Amino acid sequence: MFAKVKSGLKNFRLIRKINRRVKVNRTVGGNVAMSIPLGLVAAFMALPMVYAISNAFKPLNEIFFFPPRFFVRNPTLDNFRDLFIIMSNSWVPFSRYIFNTVFITTAGTTGHVLVASLAAYALAKHNFPGRRFISRIIVLALMFSTAVTAIPNYLIMSRLGWIDTYLSVIVPSFATPVGVFLMRNFFEHAVPDIMLESARMDGAKEFAVFWKIAMPIVKPAWLTLILFTVQGLWSATGGTFIYSEQLKTLPVAFSQIIQGGIARSGVGAAIALLMISVPVIVFIITQSNVIETLATSGIKE
Amino acid sequence: MKSEIVQTDKRIALIPKLAKEREHLKYVIKQVKINKVSYLFVAPFMTLFTLFYIVPVIMSIFYSFTYYNILEPPKFIGWLNYIKLFLDDDIFLIAIKNTFLFALITGPISYIACFMFAWMVNEYPPNIRAIITLLLSAPSLSGNMYMIWQVIFSGDNYGYLNGFLLRTGIIRESIQWLQDPKYMMAVIIIATLWINLGISFLAFIAGLQGIDRNIYEAAAIDGVKNRWQELWYITLPAMRPILMFGAVMQITSTFNVGDICVALAGFPSVDYAAHTVVTHLMDYGSIRFEMGYASAIATVLFAIMVGSNKLIQNLLRKVGE
Known part of the structure; x- marks a missing residue:
């Protein structure tokens, strides 16, 4: 009798806790014990970012200081000024390089997210002959070293007549297996079948079910996928496919500048900062949206 | 005559099978x-x-049975x-040994670290979490920022680590971190663990967002007492597809180690101490x-x-049971 009352009381407390929307099963001690190692690791991981920022503002003599100093002493904008002077003197207008990379990145990312999500949705939520086979092939394809597929890839590109065009960089990026694999696992993990079924009952076309119901649920997944794809394409060089100077990408143009020799080290540091700033900005935008989706779904409940 | 009968018998026996197949x-x-x-x-x-991934892979596998220059x-x-x-390439065997050593250490550590950090980060309020x-x-x-490790582990007295150890008197003379076969692999492992939290x-963070909060509350009423039980009985099973994804990513990145070895230890490294299957492949390719030979290396790696x-997917199936 007494035990029953006691357990009832415990349940009551729990329910009250939940109603106050306090997280269950958490202790203050545990929170503190977790924060310390996490903080240490985070500080350690921040090193490259700090290094990149600090280096970009170092005057040339400080970059070659011996023993090397981690932090900048007399910050200057000289590196950026020099970079812009070099950029304005380039043979192909520099805006062209910027356009190339921005174009490749946006087109590739949009295409990839669409193509990969469509396929991943069908692979996760439809039951059609060949589905298991395709899923298996995708995982296998992830494991083959790209170093040796370069030559067959070149042969295919030249057969298609796509050498030295944007297409050779953009179109293959649509079909990277990682994206489909990621999206398929998220559709499987987060989208309940009942929801899709009831939408179909209401007469929604399959594409509408995919676009209006499944995709919003896996928003954290495709935001993450956007981040990965942008990160990859932003540093794409076009490799062996692109030869014309006016089609070359920003990383190629920048590496040409850095190859100017040791005197360009300061400019190199400025370039390093500019190059990582775009993925970082995309990171901040996408990740803040990942968190926002969580907040709204909390209200819905 | 007899054989004819046997044949017809066979044909008759085939009928239901054929029908079934049809x-x-x-x-x-x-x-x-x-x-x-x-x-x-x-x-x-x-x-x-098919065009850009499967066909090239099949072609490469075909090349691995040819001499192709x-x-x-x-x-x-x-x-x-x-x-x-396998029988005539001693350096390949060194490469295999190094790759396995590297994969066995970094693979599990970085996989578990990725998950644990994602899980810890998920505990914080949105702003701090971001x-x-x-x-x-x-x-x-930041892409190839592992260059910073070259400065830290630089072999002269001015490298950050050597400078620090000399100043505090732990060592008497500077250590050739990136040239001494004793340390090379260790340095590469540290650098990889650091860069691998990508x-x-x-994906784990995004996966954790997808778990329905109500499950935790229901579990608390059902008698889950602390965060560790919650992790094992609820979070991990709910995350299984994402865990599988993470495992595949981890396998491909750890076995494909190569660029970072070249960047830190040079190519070829002293005594092949940092030679991996991928650097071997680069050498021949x-x-x-x-x-042809490079393709064979790639096929073995594959x-x-x-x-x-296969092994890891089987292990992951046991999670949360």
Whole structure:
């Protein structure tokens, strides 16, 4: 009798806790014990970012200081000024390089997210002959070293007549297996079948079910996928496919500048900062949206 | 006469089997027709994927049975490349040993770290979480920033680590971190662990967002007492597909280690102490242009990865039981 009352009381407390929307099963001690190692690791991981920022503002003599100093002493904008002077003197207008990379990145990312999500949705939520086979092939394809597929890839590109065009960089990026694999696992993990079924009952076309119901649920997944794809394409060089100077990408143009020799080290540091700033900005935008989706779904409940 | 009877018998025996097969085929065709839309969904991806990923892989596997130096057409030589690889290439065996050592250490540590960090980060309020996530994935975001490790582990007195150890009197003379075979692999492992908190970490964070909060509350009422039980009985099983994804990413990145070895230890490294399967492949593929042999190396690496993937998927099935 007494035990029953006691357990009832415990349940009551729990329910009250939940109603106050306090997280269950958490202790203050545990929170503190977790924060310390996490903080240490985070500080350690921040090193490259700090290094990149600090280096970009170092005057040339400080970059070659011996023993090397981690932090900048007399910050200057000289590196950026020099970079812009070099950029304005380039043979192909520099805006062209910027356009190339921005174009490749946006087109590739949009295409990839669409193509990969469509396929991943069908692979996760439809039951059609060949589905298991395709899923298996995708995982296998992830494991083959790209170093040796370069030559067959070149042969295919030249057969298609796509050498030295944007297409050779953009179109293959649509079909990277990682994206489909990621999206398929998220559709499987987060989208309940009942929801899709009831939408179909209401007469929604399959594409509408995919676009209006499944995709919003896996928003954290495709935001993450956007981040990965942008990160990859932003540093794409076009490799062996692109030869014309006016089609070359920003990383190629920048590496040409850095190859100017040791005197360009300061400019190199400025370039390093500019190059990582775009993925970082995309990171901040996408990740803040990942968190926002969580907040709204909390209200819905 | 007799054989004729046997033959007809066989034919008669075949009839139900054939009928069954025909039935099955009919069933499949019907299923294909019903699921027309699914094929439309998959078609754009499959076309491009086949063209740019599957066909090249199949071609490479074919090249691995040939002598192919890019200039002349490939000559079929059977298993010769593979035989040479395992029986006549001592450096390949060193590369295999190094790769396995590296994969066995970094693979599990970095996989567990990715998950644990994602899980810890998820405990914080949104703003703090965003900042910590950014900091933790900074090394992988900034591309080839592992150059910073060259400065830290530089072999002269001015390298950050040597300078520190000398000043505090722990060592008397500077250590050649990147040239001494004793330390090379350790340095590369540390640098990799640091840079690896990328794709799987972010996927895990996104995965944790997808778990329904109500499950935790229900579990608390059902008697889950602390965060560790919650992790094992609820979070991990709910995350299983994402865990599988992370495992595959981890396998491909750890077995494909190569660029970072070249960047830190040079190419070729002293005594081949930092030689991996991928650097071996680069050696034959892009320096000696023995594409057939390089393809054989790639195929062996592929087989290793497929095998370890099988193993890990089986392990992951046991999670949360």
